[in-house]
Amino acid sequence: MKFVPRREFLAGLTAVGATALIRETLRSARTPAAVPAQPHRIDVHHHFSSPGFIAAITAQKTGQRALMEWTPAKAIEAMDKGGVATSLVSISEPGVWFGDNVAARALARECNEYGARLIADHPGRFGLFATLPIPDVDGALREIEYSFETLKTDGACLLTSYQGKYLGDPAFAPVLDELNRRKAVVYIHPVRAQCCADLLPNRDSVGITLASDTTYAIASVLFSGTAARCPDIRFIWSHGGGTMPYITSRFGAVNRPELAQKLPRGVMYEIQKFYYDTAQAVSPSTLAALTRLVPASHILFGTDYPFGNAEADAKGLIDFGLSAGDIRAIERDNSLGLFPRLATST
Numbered sequence: 001m002k003f004v005p006r007r008e009f010l011a012g013l014t015a016v017g018a019t020a021l022i023r024e025t026l027r028s029a030r031t032p033a034a035v036p037a038q039p040h041r042i043d044v045h046h047h048f049s050s051p052g053f054i055a056a057i058t059a060q061k062t063g064q065r066a067l068m069e070w071t072p073a074k075a076i077e078a079m080d081k082g083g084v085a086t087s088l089v090s091i092s093e094p095g096v097w098f099g100d101n102v103a104a105r106a107l108a109r110e111c112n113e114y115g116a117r118l119i120a121d122h123p124g125r126f127g128l129f130a131t132l133p134i135p136d137v138d139g140a141l142r143e144i145e146y147s148f149e150t151l152k153t154d155g156a157c158l159l160t161s162y163q164g165k166y167l168g169d170p171a172f173a174p175v176l177d178e179l180n181r182r183k184a185v186v187y188i189h190p191v192r193a194q195c196c197a198d199l200l201p202n203r204d205s206v207g208i209t210l211a212s213d214t215t216y217a218i219a220s221v222l223f224s225g226t227a228a229r230c231p232d233i234r235f236i237w238s239h240g241g242g243t244m245p246y247i248t249s250r251f252g253a254v255n256r257p258e259l260a261q262k263l264p265r266g267v268m269y270e271i272q273k274f275y276y277d278t279a280q281a282v283s284p285s286t287l288a289a290l291t292r293l294v295p296a297s298h299i300l301f302g303t304d305y306p307f308g309n310a311e312a313d314a315k316g317l318i319d320f321g322l323s324a325g326d327i328r329a330i331e332r333d334n335s336l337g338l339f340p341r342l343a344t345s346t
Contacts, residue, residue: 038083039079039080039083039084039085040083040085040331040332041082041083041084041085041301041310041314041331041332042084042085042086042087042088042300042301042331042332042335042336042339042342043079043084043086043087043088043301043302043303043305043310044088044187044236044277044300044301044302044335045088045090045187045189045238045277045279045302045303045304045305046075046084046087046088046089046090046302046303046304046305047067047070047089047090047091047092047304047305047306047307048070048072048075048089048090048091048114048115048118049067049068049070049091050091050110050111050114050115051110051114052106052107052110052111052114053067053091053096053107053110053111054067054068054070056096056098056107057094060094060098062094064092066306066307067092067306069306070306072118072121072122074306075087075305075306076122076125078305078306078309078310079125079305079310081309081310081311082303082309082310082311082314083310083314084303084310085124085125085332086124086125086126086127086342087125087126087127087303087305088126088127088128088129088154088155088187088335088339089115089118089126089127089128089129090128090129090131090157090187090189091111091131091157092189093159093189093190093191093192093210094159094191094192095131095134095159095162095191096108096111096131096133097133097134097135097136097162101133101136101139104133104136104139105133105136105139105142105143107131107133108131108132108133108139108143109143109146111131112128112130112131112143112146112147112151112153113151115128115130115131115151115153116128116151116152116153124342127154127339127342128151128153128154129153129154129155129156129157129185129187130143130144130147130148130151130153130155130156130157131143131157132144132156132157132158132175134158134159134162134172134175135162135163135165135171135172137171137172137174137175140175141174141175141178144156144175144178144179144182148182148184154185154339154341155184155185155186155187155234155339156179156184156185156186156187157186157187157188157189158175158186158187158188158189159188159189159190159191160188160189160190160191160213160214160216160217161191161213161216161217162191166216166217166219166220166221167188167217167220167221167226168217168220168221168222168223168224168225168226169220169224170224173226176226176229176230176233177229177230179230179233180229180230180231180232180233181232183232183233183234184233184234185233185234185236185338185339186233186234186235186236187236187238188214188217188235188236188237188238189238190209190210190211190213190214190217190238190239190242191210191213192209192210192213210239210242211239211242211243212242212243213242214237214238214239214241214242214243214244215241215242215243215244215247217237218237218241218242218244218251218271218274219244219251221235222251222259222263222267222270222271223259223262224262225261225262225263227263227270227273227274228262228263228264228265228270234275234338235274235275236274236275236276236277236300236338237274237275237276237277238277238279238302238304239277239279239280239281239304240276240277240278240279240280240281240286240287240290241274241276241281241290244271245286245289245290245292245293245294246289248267248268248271248293251267251271252267271293271294272293272294272295272298273298274294274298275298275299275300275334275338276290276294276298276299276300277299277300277301277302278299278300278301278302278313278316278317278330279302279303279304279308279313280304280307280308282312282313282315282316282317282320283316284319284320287316287317287320287322288320291320291322296322296326296329296330296334297329297334297337298334299329299330299334300330300334300335300338301313301330301331301332301335314331317330317331
């Protein structure tokens with residue numbers, strides 16, 4: 001990724017027939033509406049953009065036009081249309097670190113304070129996962145303290161990897177240990193890893209890279225022993241856990257006795273303890289794997305807005321044939337278990 005000089009970067013921060021009809025009518029009568037009249041869904045995967053973040057990704061030429069054009073008004077309009085009562089917002093990849101720790105700290109703080117103002121300006125509509133300036137570990141620890149104690153954020157957002165290092169790397173242990181001490185909800189979003197972002201022409205590998213990086217990050221947190229060492233972190237993995245649900249045997253879920261010391265309760269215990277969002281993960285094959293692997297109580301509604309929308313996710317859950325109770329849990333109740341403050345504001 002192209003680095004922008006610090007001075008320029010900091011300046012940017014400021015600057016069918018009757019039969020079909022009958023069939024559809026009967027189906028609608030026995031399934032919940034895709035878009036309820038009263039918004040009730042809680043979206044744990046909704047990206048927002050502060051002015052500084054827009055300046056940064058514009059300068060870096062990331063090509064993420066949807067993020068560059070994000071506004072609170074557009075977000076709320078989409079939420080209302082998709083029956084979303086509250087969105088827990090987070091900064092998307094590539095994050096806020098572009099080679100300069102000072103600039104990254106400033107941008108992380110600007111993102112978090114903007115998110116806090118968003119919550120205050122629109123009561124009940126938003127929550128916030130704090131942005132951290134990793135790989136600057138000292139800066140991340142400072143921002144955790146400020147975000148959790150002053151801004152009262154709902155959790156923290158981490159990327160799957162930073163500069164080629166995954167979350168179970170010893171370099172990031174102080175950050176994970178502090179989040180564990182705070183019993184934090186930690187939302188993990190994939191990044192286009194440096195190794196693999198352009199393996200195919202015409203950006204055809206982007207989605208594959210993101211899903212793969214999530215899988216690598218889950219493996220890192222498991223194989224390093226981080227999951228067992230930090231039992232009080234509630235991890236939320238984006239996009240249904242990437243490709244992990246399809247390849248659990250590769251994770252030693254069948255037999256990896258050498259992992260017994262690092263994961264005394266076993267790989268499957270930790271995998272099923274994690275939470276997973278539905279963003280870009282509601283196709284029948286994906287949901288078949290995910291719902292067979294983990295209980296519905298550990299699946300959360302996510303849209304990936306502005307890259308996805310609530311209508312598509314809701315329709316995917318209905319079309320898959322989940323029960324009304326499971327859908328209600330995924331769309332709202334499971335999130336209330338993690339974020340009980342939302343029960344009084346939505």
